[in-house]
Amino acid sequence: MQFGTVATRGTTTAAVRTPDGWRALPAPDLSAYLAAGGRLDASTPLGDLLEDVEVLAPLPHPGKVVCCGLNYAEHIRETGRELPTHPTLFAKYADSLVGPGDDICLPADVDVDWEAELAVVVGAPLRGADRATAAAAIAGWTVANDVSVRDWQYRTLQWFQGKAWDRSTPTGPVVVTPDEVDPAAGLTITCRVDGEEVQRDSTKTLVFDAPDLLAYISTFTVLRPGDLVLTGTPGGVGTARDPQRFLADGEVLETEVEGIGLLRNTIRLTDDSVQT
Amino acid sequence: MQFGTVATRGTTTAAVRTPDGWRALPAPDLSAYLAAGGRLDASTPLGDLLEDVEVLAPLPHPGKVVCCGLNYAEHIRETGRELPTHPTLFAKYADSLVGPGDDICLPADVDVDWEAELAVVVGAPLRGADRATAAAAIAGWTVANDVSVRDWQYRTLQWFQGKAWDRSTPTGPVVVTPDEVDPAAGLTITCRVDGEEVQRDSTKTLVFDAPDLLAYISTFTVLRPGDLVLTGTPGGVGTARDPQRFLADGEVLETEVEGIGLLRNTIRLTDDSVQT
DSSP: OEEEEEEETTEEEEEEEETTEEEEOSSSSHHHHHHTTOOSSTTSOOOOBOOSEEEOOSOSOOSOEEEEESOBHHHHHHTTOOOOSSOEEEEEOGGGEEOTTOOEEEOTTSOEEOOEEEEEEEOSOBSSOOHHHHHHTEEEEEEEEOOEEHHHHTTSSOTHHHHOOTTOEEEEEEEEOTTTOOGGGOOEEEEEETTEEEEEEEGGGBSSOHHHHHHHHHHHSOBOTTOEEEOOOOSOOGGGSSSOOOOOTTOEEEEEETTTEEEEEEEEEOTTSOOO | OEEEEEEETTEEEEEEEETTEEEEOSSSSHHHHHHTTOOSSTTSOOOOBOOSEEEOOSOSOOSOEEEEESOBHHHHHHTTOOOOSSOEEEEEOGGGEEOTTOOEEEOTTSOEEOOEEEEEEEOSOBSSOOHHHHHHTEEEEEEEEOOEEHHHHTTSSOTHHHHOOTTOEEEEEEEEOTTTOOGGGOOEEEEEETTEEEEEEEGGGBSSOHHHHHHHHHHHSOBOTTOEEEOOOOSOOGGGSSSOOOOOTTOEEEEEETTTEEEEEEEEEOTTSOOO
16 A cells, blocks of 8 residues: 655645545655554555645655664665674754655755665654564555765764755655565566666665664664654765765656656755755 | 753643752743744743652753863873864764663663763753853753764764664753853762762863854754754763773663762663663
8 A cells, every 4th residue: 555645725635545546544745644543454444535645755754764874784884884793873853854756955055965765664663672573563565765964974083964964865756565565585676867877776785774673673662653763865966976076956866666656856956945 | 040841740741840849831841942943031821830750861952962072182182183173073863862870872882971961951942152152052052972882883984873773862860051060160070880989080171162162063954943063071970991891781870960960770681671
């Protein structure tokens, strides 16, 4: 099944995609639906068929967005590092998330890079979970691009300030339930800039897969329904190229995970991007 | 003025400390009070005098808790680094916060260290703010200890997994308004373990002060009323000692900033600390 958050006729709603089209679920968005105990299965009576639908970021306000760096073997090698024994984790806030077709607005004078990622949506509270418990708590999968401001990321030892820019991380278009796709079996993940492929790998080559990551994170902090974990990006990022390549104003960034969906976001680099 | 969140007779409330004692403000806690547009001044009609009060974490659910590392010159030197040109920032989530008298419960087999810190409470929305705007948006000051699980912090390049343990960061006891204290003029910050002083410095030696930090953070992400920024810790942490020293089960951690208040938390290291 496929779930999401959609805008329709001046309002937003959590919704499920059926063969006929999108049908409403009883919450203003999928974050609220999951927080209220809703499940991503057939247990909820479906609402009306929706018309004039625009698909938004599926989870507009997760309590936690935890990201894993250095998690595809090839990407680790391009950064000159050894395969890790523990996942490298950092946080961002819900303010960083935008939808599958939104513009990504950043200042004109920063180095903006792509990071196509598979993201996992938490479906049940997890603390001190083992791998099996964590696997059973996966509500579904979505696509993300951990768009990174590299010059800020590398100003200091901690990546956060390059990763947590508001409205910089596209997500969506839908959350696909685990009965439909199995990243461990291998889903192709790709990233394109103005149609040119810049990243391609398979989710089966993740060093730490989603159950690993959820279990590990749950050792130190609780994960709750609707929380989002970004599992890391494959090789091919712009900062690791020779010469380096960063995103230019007007370029179109496409991020796709096989069987889940496609994000298509235009990069807008303007000094008006930061407003109070 | 001094504001906080208190428990009284089976409920909690935002409150203001008056010469007679604590009086209720119209919100269940100070996070909710600030989110609803409440101000930390005399503008709100005071409620009843409260009895049987227990002082809790003043801000139980900030949207953002942004922390600065390496921000006191002496602490930077003890880590072997040069004075920074940009603040080193990382995030934690509200789940890490506990109150001024709560136990800090962590597993028995990790290296737990102290980091006494001055914390600043945001009082107005900030994005793209300059230093003056940021300074004017400071609602008040509180005390924090960024208790750190050092072995997890240094497992990877990113500190987050050593900093974001649930219920590990004591805060409080109150939020003191800027008319009462001026950290830029120098407030003594101290940390004691079972009565032995392990950190002492003055807040006037911060490399990046609170207006600097709020303005810098607001370049990439919005700050909102009730958000918390931890300004970094002075020299004297356990991991930088020779030999290293970490906190033991039952030790009492005291964290104090002159003119603001004192946290007194007992360390509980037990394998029961991580529960689903």
